Amino acid sequence: MIITKQLSKTFTTKEGDIHAVKKLDLDIKSGQIVGLFGPNGAGKTTSVRMLSTIFKPTFGGGIVGGYDILEEPMKVRSVIGVAPEIPGLYPRLSARRNLKFYADLYKIPKYTQDNIIYKLMKEFDLDESIDRAVGGYSKGMRQKLSIIKSIMHEPQVLILDEPWAGLSPDASRDLRAIIRRLSQDRTILISTHNLAQAEMLVDRFIIISNGEKIVDNTKAEMTRKYELNPKVSITTMKPFEFQKLDNSLDYVKQVEADKNKAEIEINTVDHIPDLIEHMVKEGARIRTVKESIPSLEEIYIHLIEENGGNN
Numbered sequence: 001m002i003i004t005k006q007l008s009k010t011f012t013t014k015e016g017d018i019h020a021v022k023k024l025d026l027d028i029k030s031g032q033i034v035g036l037f038g039p040n041g042a043g044k045t046t047s048v049r050m051l052s053t054i055f056k057p058t059f060g061g062g063i064v065g066g067y068d069i070l071e072e073p074m075k076v077r078s079v080i081g082v083a084p085e086i087p088g089l090y091p092r093l094s095a096r097r098n099l100k101f102y103a104d105l106y107k108i109p110k111y112t113q114d115n116i117i118y119k120l121m122k123e124f125d126l127d128e129s130i131d132r133a134v135g136g137y138s139k140g141m142r143q144k145l146s147i148i149k150s151i152m153h154e155p156q157v158l159i160l161d162e163p164w165a166g167l168s169p170d171a172s173r174d175l176r177a178i179i180r181r182l183s184q185d186r187t188i189l190i191s192t193h194n195l196a197q198a199e200m201l202v203d204r205f206i207i208i209s210n211g212e213k214i215v216d217n218t219k220a221e222m223t224r225k226y227e228l229n230p231k232v233s234i235t236t237m238k239p240f241e242f243q244k245l246d247n248s249l250d251y252v253k254q255v256e257a258d259k260n261k262a263e264i265e266i267n268t269v270d271h272i273p274d275l276i277e278h279m280v281k282e283g284a285r286i287r288t289v290k291e292s293i294p295s296l297e298e299i300y301i302h303l304i305e306e307n308g309g310n311n
């Protein structure tokens with residue numbers, strides 16, 4: 001579990017104070033996969049660093065995995081797994097040596113270490129490079145290794161900062177499956193800009209902008225709450241003048257059209273039958289009709305714009 005109360009961080013620099021995180025309240029139970037989103041510089045990594053006890057908050061505090069981040073930072077560290085934005089690995093050591101070093105820190109019994117390490121390396125398709133120095137790994141390989149390092153001890157709380165950075169589509173899919181497998185009875189917090197990956201995995205969405213939490217919701221609740229107009233995608237057998245619909249029908253809000261296909265924003269889904277009927281009367285030969293649910297990206301951009309961006 002992750003609970004924070006007014007968690008805040010101010011950096012004092014020569015140019016003045018930077019309020020990177022402002023009074024962040026979180027309450028994340030185990031069994032949830034939570035996404036942390038926000039523009040560059042919003043305060044995601046700073047929040048993650050406070051939760052993983054790398055940075056001390058300047059105000060407020062929190063409990064992570066049952067321990068207080070201010071009072072018991074070492075205990076917090078023993079029950080969490082963190083894959084940081086920049087992977088911390090020893091370049092001159094092999095992957096095996098790197099992982100064994102952390103396995104000792106996490107007190108994984110010696111006799112099980114080889115097994116656990118090999119299984120995860122294989123799962124991420126790195127088994128053939130297990131004895132190569134990590135300095136010679138590609139960016140994606142290093143990223144995979146950093147994730148293995150963070151999950152090796154099956155931590156209660158898993159915190160991943162940009163886990164998909166540099167991963168190929170197949171590796172991204174493997175990572176989703178692994179996260180899903182780990183998610184039962186655990187708390188997983190993923191900070192990312194990769195909304196497409198997150199959308200397939202995350203139960204709950206937290207958006208921060210300028211150090212402040214502006215959204216904390218499930219996707220269904222977000223779509224409802226922010227009342228994005230529904231859209232319908234229509235294709236026709238022959239070219240159709242979709243643009244005309246925008247002028248002639250008051251329930252049509254916006255039309256984005258090509259010759260044979262269009263995405264039409266409407267007031268409510270109740271108007272879909274009327275729209276189809278109207279088009280048929282106008283001579284359209286309709287091929288397909290599909291309601292298009294707003295993507296997480298659309299919702300995200302809508303919310304960030306509504307909040308005036310990040311600066």
Ligand SMILES: Nc1ncnc2c1ncn2[C@@H]1O[C@H](COP(=O)(O)OP(=O)(O)OP(=O)(O)O)[C@@H](O)[C@H]1O
Nearest residue numbers: 011013018020038039040041042043044045046047
């Ligand atoms: N060590 C530091 N010293 C001074 N300022 C810092 C430090 N770390 C972060 N900041 C500032 O705090 C703010 C939040 O940065 P942070 O790295 O948390 O953003 P982020 O949401 O992770 O962004 P990104 O999406 O680019 O990774 C930024 O204005 C950044 O410049």
Ligand SMILES: [Mg+2]
Nearest residue numbers: 044045046085
């Ligand atoms: Mg960051």
